[in-house]
Amino acid sequence: xxxxxxxxxxxxxxxxxxxxxxxxxxxxxxxxxxxxxxxxxxxxxxx
Numbered sequence: 001x002x003x004x005x006x007x008x009x010x011x012x013x014x015x016x017x018x019x020x021x022x023x024x025x026x027x028x029x030x031x032x033x034x035x036x037x038x039x040x041x042x043x044x045x046x047x
Contacts, residue, residue: 009039 012035019028 005038009035011035012038 012031016028016031016033016035019031022028
């Protein structure tokens, strides 16, 4: 389960960074924050 959370978190953060580069500021920030919350190193919403 931890591996899946890491992969999901990485995908969300990368998508957020790409959104920032496309000038979608709000969407990029939201994706990065959600990615950090989902990751096992952060405050996981699944535990």
